[in-house]
Amino acid sequence: MGNIADRLARRIEADGPISVAAYMAEANAHYYATRDPFGSAGDFVTAPEISQMFGELIGAWIGDLWSRAGRPQDVHYVELGPGRGTLAADALRAMAAAGLKPPVHFVETSPVLRETQARRLPDALWHDDSDTLPEDGPLLIVANEFFDALPVRQLVRTEDGWRELVVALEDGAFRRAPGPIRPAPPGDAPPGTIVETCPAASAIIAGLARRIAAQGGTALIVDYGPVRSGTGDTLQAVSAHGFADPWVEPGERDLTAHVDFEALAEAAGREGVRVAGPRTQGEWLVAMGLDLRARALARSAPERADEIGAARERLAGPDEMGDLFKVMALVSPSWPEAAGFA
Numbered sequence: 001m002g003n004i005a006d007r008l009a010r011r012i013e014a015d016g017p018i019s020v021a022a023y024m025a026e027a028n029a030h031y032y033a034t035r036d037p038f039g040s041a042g043d044f045v046t047a048p049e050i051s052q053m054f055g056e057l058i059g060a061w062i063g064d065l066w067s068r069a070g071r072p073q074d075v076h077y078v079e080l081g082p083g084r085g086t087l088a089a090d091a092l093r094a095m096a097a098a099g100l101k102p103p104v105h106f107v108e109t110s111p112v113l114r115e116t117q118a119r120r121l122p123d124a125l126w127h128d129d130s131d132t133l134p135e136d137g138p139l140l141i142v143a144n145e146f147f148d149a150l151p152v153r154q155l156v157r158t159e160d161g162w163r164e165l166v167v168a169l170e171d172g173a174f175r176r177a178p179g180p181i182r183p184a185p186p187g188d189a190p191p192g193t194i195v196e197t198c199p200a201a202s203a204i205i206a207g208l209a210r211r212i213a214a215q216g217g218t219a220l221i222v223d224y225g226p227v228r229s230g231t232g233d234t235l236q237a238v239s240a241h242g243f244a245d246p247w248v249e250p251g252e253r254d255l256t257a258h259v260d261f262e263a264l265a266e267a268a269g270r271e272g273v274r275v276a277g278p279r280t281q282g283e284w285l286v287a288m289g290l291d292l293r294a295r296a297l298a299r300s301a302p303e304r305a306d307e308i309g310a311a312r313e314r315l316a317g318p319d320e321m322g323d324l325f326k327v328m329a330l331v332s333p334s335w336p337e338a339a340g341f342a
């Protein structure tokens with residue numbers, strides 16, 4: 001199990017330092033393939049695991065857009081990186097209330113999480129990547145905390161130009177260092193500046209946008225990161241609900257980086273879809289009726305009123321997930337405007 005660190009070390013010894021992106025890709029593939037990291041006993045808690053309200057409001061959002069699009073019957077629900085399947089289960093319940101019961105497609109690489117998802121949604125169909133998604137109807141796509149797990153490249157501005165940051169071995173430990181010279185990214189910056197790009201995210205979003213433009217439908221992306229592209233090193237490791245060193249124990253801690261929504265919107269826009277948002281998760285959830293839903297739940301389970309109020313705060317409070325997380329939608333040009341972004 002722990003031999004992923006050995007494997008990376010042997011590879012670096014044999015071939016030389018590897019890019020930060022290659023390190024992050026290997027580490028996360030092992031991390032997700034070998035555990036269920038969610039919940040209080042794991043490493044981190046995601047929005048759908050905090051409260052059913054999160055998935056229900058997303059399902060209601062999809063149901064509303066689909067109704068206004070004329071209730072096409074050949075649609076597919078698609079989720080990227082569905083975790084435990086909790087969001088899908090909550091969203092599908094809310095969609096069914098609107099009369100929408102689509103087949104379910106999960107893009108998931110982890111065999112462990114596929115098993116967890118299958119217990120929750122036995123009829124789902126699994127895909128290794130989004131290339132094999134159906135082509136015969138509109139796609140209703142959701143991705144919550146998926147893009148932040150994709151590998152980022154890091155470039156650093158040095159005195160003699162931009163260099164790729166690589167992971168080397170020093171006294172048996174992984175150490176990040178400036179590597180080969182690379183073409184300069186747009187705009188200049190003082191020495192020491194780090195710029196991140198996520199080629200995998202841009203490729204995936206462009207592929208999804210192309211499908212939505214051609215087939216109809218929408219994609220709702222929820223993740224953490226700024227509205228505008230910035231500079232700086234945002235790669236972080238999380239283990240047992242605390243920050244950890246990303247260069248220690250690769251594959252045993254979750255590696256994530258801020259999602260660059262501006263870059264995603266540009267890549268999607270080039271494929272001919274409309275982009276709504278990004279807007280903060282707190283604002284979007286409130287616009288979608290979070291407070292009404294919380295009150296209704298508390299009325300039907302008064303003994304859980306405090307817990308429901310606390311969950312509402314964690315999802316939408318500005319010092320919790322409310323401001324850091326953003327919601328962005330891609331919508332087919334032939335579909336109506338998405339709710340929650342005005």
Ligand code: SAH
Pocket residue numbers: 028032038046047048049080081082083084087107108109110113128143144145146149150
């Ligand atoms: N959306 C879930 C889980 C988020 S964690 C939630 O909100 O709880 C990230 C998820 O993406 C996990 O299910 C992980 O196995 C999956 N994943 C990570 N990298 C992936 C990749 N390259 N391809 C497909 N799935 C991936």
